[in-house]
Amino acid sequence: MTSSESGVDQPWNQQRLRSSNERMLLERLRATPASRAQLARETGLSKPTVSSALASLEAAGLVREAGHHTPERGRAAVLYAPDPSAGYALGIDIGRAWLRVALADLDGTVVARKDVRNRARTSGAMADLVVATAHQVVAGSDVVPADVVHAVVGTPGVYDPAVRRVRYALHLPGWGRAGLFDRMREELGVPLAVHNDANLAAVGEHAFGVGAGSRLFVYVMIGTGLGMGIVADGRPFTGASGAAGEIGFLPWNDRAPDTLEDAVSAEAVVRTARALGMTGTLTAKSVFEAARAGEAAAVGAVRQEGERLAHTVSAVAAVLDPELVVLGGGVGHSADLLLQTVRDTLRRLTPLRPKVAASALGEDAVLLGAVATAMGRARDVVFAQRA
């Protein structure tokens, strides 16, 4: 027999009833401020119940008056809105080149931020830098440290909560060490969750960027490596072992034994450009700039990159059928150059053609995804801990 979800969930008593209704009202208010009468009409609760629930929320500091609304005729309504200062969340992006930290309120508004170059040589120094920068960001804001409720870190690799360390972090030496994040957690003094950077970028693009409102979309992160984040029904989809979206391992070419990651990452663009005749010190960025200027070898390299990306996207489309594919990562800022080639090649390759778009958040996608994730958790925590 099926069984599966045999775990009996919590019983519903009156407290949970009340709590559930308060939560529903709070979520409704996040969309737009509303009066008690309006909430009653919209939610189906009675006016007295709404009044009482709103009083509780206001007493707990989760909701506050937000002006008035005078209808055509009749008494003016008192509008309520969530109080975004009821808690704060830290988003942290640990990248190869940059460490970025942002502090946001419960509306997702960033109230303080600091980006520092990542010059740490060891993972321990890196951890110290993260903690120090986070403390600076909080100190540089008007936020009381105790009001910072949750933090989320984005990092390459897959964090395994069971052993509390990162796996597959190939490009960061020592980063897989045990105890690293426990130390950060402790010195930070804030609950800290660790997520894969591509997944967070996808979440960020869903919360604030071009993926907004999409029921199923993927974020392809092209840079030093190749990764993908999946957001399904608003939540990250991580697979059975956290390795969903590790498209660097897609089978690519049975002639040459190189990986798709090698074939599509930023270095590959440089390699192709050289093979096509470009010379000098090249970076992916300079190749894209040359292509923009019309240099033939560069254009060819970019075209090949686009074709290979289309190959990747077609594989993803066949398995997942996403509504939208967002191109981002280090190469993302040149996505406009790639889009047309990707779309044209896709048309040749497969009848399954998701929309393809460039990242709207650019370099900030991971950071904002961390912010969005931490904020979501912070909302839960603040609600759960109300008086």
Add this chain to the structure above:
Amino acid sequence: MTSSESGVDQPWNQQRLRSSNERMLLERLRATPASRAQLARETGLSKPTVSSALASLEAAGLVREAGHHTPERGRAAVLYAPDPSAGYALGIDIGRAWLRVALADLDGTVVARKDVRNRARTSGAMADLVVATAHQVVAGSDVVPADVVHAVVGTPGVYDPAVRRVRYALHLPGWGRAGLFDRMREELGVPLAVHNDANLAAVGEHAFGVGAGSRLFVYVMIGTGLGMGIVADGRPFTGASGAAGEIGFLPWNDRAPDTLEDAVSAEAVVRTARALGMTGTLTAKSVFEAARAGEAAAVGAVRQEGERLAHTVSAVAAVLDPELVVLGGGVGHSADLLLQTVRDTLRRLTPLRPKVAASALGEDAVLLGAVATAMGRARDVVFAQRA
């Protein structure tokens, strides 16, 4: 801002509280019969509440006494269990060669079944055959027709509820005609849902087969075509437009322009066997039998099939990271021959290696998936319509 899930859900009043608790108790009883006292202990509800809820459920015919249990010491307990005869569900598998219909109770026990060869020449005749066979199955059982609560049909292609017809049903002429399923629905007199066959096979394998308990697994259906069903957290994952798992469209080989479907389906095995020197009238089945007997060309064809499947699986693993890959479909009964090759090749191809297993349900996977899906819906309906 994020917004997204801005839809306010239903308010929680006392009726919903009661209903929710009754539902929870019912689901708990599906795992194993239990006494009131035991339910109270396990669910956290009080004994009087459990008594009262159980009385309602019993009055509604959803639950019945199921013997007694005498503890070590103390009064004997009255056990309760769900009444599986509170409703019935129809599962229907419309395949190329066979039409299969099964009637199951709310426990998922098949109480009547009929398989007929699919000789219909037109889609209209096919629809008539489906309805007639379904009526025969119900008539041939002890079940009152009014107790049949829901039906689910499995068919190739993607059913689009918006236009109420099937798309991409390449191998079935006329099957994409509008109104076809509306007609069946009407003549059947039972609510009818239409699902993709590979998805249902995956659901079936999750409910009754080798995928039981897996949080994320895929069912690869190899036969006339090539398809895949995905079950995530117990629910089918269909993608944005219902085309998730259409792995026949995976990019395969940039030298030859054929599709992966052509390269992996049953016909491909025959083609390869011929190319390797086999002669006579060959079917996929006969090639597998010859391979089992040790004939070199057949062994070679089977090996190539396994290698190509491994290629497919590695792509799926890179995107989805499933816990388990189940091989099924027409070629499924020979999966044991393929497993070793698939596993060995996977080891060469990728570090992401999901478990690979043969289907446990064989030809019945689609039918049982339809039964499981219809039963799930029937449980909901019966519960919602209790007095």
Add this chain to the structure above:
DNA sequence: CGCTCTTAGTAAGGGAACTTAACTTAAGCA
């Protein structure tokens, strides 16, 4: 046989949270 121990199940009382219905408050307008 009846006493005691133990667990199952019920009855009665009380409290929390919701609803309905009626009332009060406040704003605009004649």
Add this chain to the structure above:
DNA sequence: TGCTTAAGTTAAGTTCCCTTACTAAGAGCG
């Protein structure tokens, strides 16, 4: 100032859950 209309509150009543205390029933034992 009084009328109309909509917002918001008060009061009464309902539903459903919980706690406490009781009764019911089986098993071992003197």
